[in-house]
Amino acid sequence: xxAVSLLxxxxxxxxxxxxxxxxxxxxxxxxxxxxxxxxxxxLGYSPIIYNNYGCWCGVGGSHEPVDEIDxxxxxxxxxxxxxxxxxxCQDVGWQYISGYxxxxxxxxAVCA
Numbered sequence: 001x002x003a004v005s006l007l008x009x010x011x012x013x014x015x016x017x018x019x020x021x022x023x024x025x026x027x028x029x030x031x032x033x034x035x036x037x038x039x040x041x042x043l044g045y046s047p048i049i050y051n052n053y054g055c056w057c058g059v060g061g062s063h064e065p066v067d068e069i070d071x072x073x074x075x076x077x078x079x080x081x082x083x084x085x086x087x088x089c090q091d092v093g094w095q096y097i098s099g100y101x102x103x104x105x106x107x108x109a110v111c112a
Contacts, residue, residue, distance in 0.1 A: 031097060033099075034099050034102065037104075053069065054067065054069065055074075056071075057069070057070060057073035061073065061074060
């Protein structure tokens with residue numbers, strides 16, 4: 001049910017956007033893909049294994065993190081919340097489709 005809701009939100013966001021005359025080079029779900037690629041860059045393996053891990057990795061989050069990995073997910077979630085609160089990003093949904101500008105340099109994700 002959650003996946004269906006997310007897809008409906010994504011679809012409505014796509015159709016609500018005005019056409020861009022420049023060609024689009026990033027995939028629709030750029031942020032999720034970039035986040036996964038960043039994890040692979042740093043960890044050396046896919047971070048998808050941490051989906052629904054601990055209290056913070058995956059959709060939602062609450063309580064105290066169970067370990068350092070869960071704490072990283074908590075900081076990631078709170079960073080998005082702070083960006084929305086500050087008006088830097090739009091609310092729910094946008095952070096999943098807006099890609100990152102970054103590159104992998106010697107096992108580190110570097111913002112461009």
